[in-house]
Amino acid sequence: MAKQNTVFKDAFNRCLKLLAETSALPSEPELGTTLGVSRTTIRAILTRMEELQLIAWDKRAKVVLRQPKAEDYYPAEETDSLSDIIERSFMRRILAGGAEPGMQINELELARDIGTGTTSVREFLIRFSRFGLIEKRPNSHWILKGFTREFALELTEVREMFELRSAASFAALAPDHPAWNDLDRIEALHHEILADIDNRYKEFSELDERFHLLVHTSSSNRFIVDFYDIITIVFHYHYQWNKTNARERNARALEEHLDYIAALRSRDPVKVETACRKHLKSARETLLQSIQ
């Protein structure tokens, strides 16, 4: 195989959902915009839908013939892009498995393990290396530096520098800046989740990311915003393998966020710094606790 057709499969599945809601599909360019793919892919989707007798397609007319059934969908595991698969597989190995710092990483072995070509694995490792967890020895192997205490400390040191600065610039944003509306929505979600914390505490992780990303974005500095990718990936995978006291931890973090949001609203630099530092401190402790 040359290229995976995951873009097609994923867009096809999403298109099935659109189809369930109408009696006829819109034009090809419009579908393309809606699904975020090119017309070529849209036409492949329409062709497939015609084959499955889901629609009758003649030029502009795309009449829905029947509702999609479960078996019309492509299985979820076929719609993930190869790089996502590699990422997940790799993170499982280094975070969950007994991966010792200093261990060598073998491109060929990794590729065979995941069932993919070496090119994709190699490109993944190059992209991933900016996260500081692995290092390349040219003409030789990669070295796993490991998800260690030092790593976590170095990561949080930079994070704190960046976030304090971003929070300060957030507080200085013009009152009509759209970020304030985003902040409103995020704050509302905090209240919703807190009101039903026992059932919804798992939604924290995603909300946390959204909130901090919003703060970082207000720095208008690509290096600061890009750095948040590292935080995201670390926390994302990290939470998957460390679920002790998740409910309490998340509840506490939500409260801290609300204080932090209130401080931002006050636009008082001192309050902002205090609330930000307080939350970052407990975030750091949470991360460190789960390493040892």
Add this chain to the structure above:
Amino acid sequence: MAKQNTVFKDAFNRCLKLLAETSALPSEPELGTTLGVSRTTIRAILTRMEELQLIAWDKRAKVVLRQPKAEDYYPAEETDSLSDIIERSFMRRILAGGAEPGMQINELELARDIGTGTTSVREFLIRFSRFGLIEKRPNSHWILKGFTREFALELTEVREMFELRSAASFAALAPDHPAWNDLDRIEALHHEILADIDNRYKEFSELDERFHLLVHTSSSNRFIVDFYDIITIVFHYHYQWNKTNARERNARALEEHLDYIAALRSRDPVKVETACRKHLKSARETLLQSIQ
């Protein structure tokens, strides 16, 4: 061709220099350590040297038969690694050429231009993307974000944050820390160059990198140290295309470095911050001036 044999050619050239200094070469493992390559490459070098009748090689005996001549060396352009070639070629396009922000980058075109395969270009672009000058649109092209004023401002903002913190930790290093010795050597070089500034001002660029890298390294934070790569590459290529007033600029920067070094030695946090800020400010101005 599969892999370029630039490692071999470069090591061969370096080995010729060793050969000029002795009457017999050492053992294979020792040569390997000296030149930083594997025994496989060493044996290829020895085989080639035998063919050229530079040495008589029988097991442990590697007797030098004649001195190397100019034509024994591989030409310099064949010893550069492919990624260096791609980097240079790419940087010339985006810094020197009329590369407009927003321009699309075409992997295939770039590869044909440089005379290499697409894989290498692709890997270069992935590695390079962390510098924030280009951005990938999946399944589509790369976008050049451009070496703009905003880029320079964002870069220097982070640089200043990192360097101020690194300078503070440098000043707090134990008196017997090896970094102080490195600092001595660097300071001495500053005096040497200043004493003969008219002839040696071009050496500033390399010394500047060495000095700031030393400071950043004392942060013991991989993210801070890695970030310095971006500074290095930007300043490196930047100086190549902007040489106006180089002598004066460099002389001034050298003086600022000396103040900065003296402040570090004083271990007084206030002095360090003042000297560091002052130098960073003029470095930023220099960079910004050359953009507009």
Add this chain to the structure above:
DNA sequence: TTTTTGTCTTTTATCTACAATAGACAGTTT
């Protein structure tokens, strides 16, 4: 016993090929 060499295997770096996807353009429909 320690180091070196001969030989062999494994892994990386790179090229080429090809399906998937994007995108351009002209002709057609509303």
Add this chain to the structure above:
DNA sequence: AAACTGTCTATTGTAGATAAAAGACAAAAA
């Protein structure tokens, strides 16, 4: 006139193949 479709071309993403380089191990030499 504006938007849409049919058709074609160009580019990306990925696999597979291969030379270069690294590295392992046993036999040989010091």
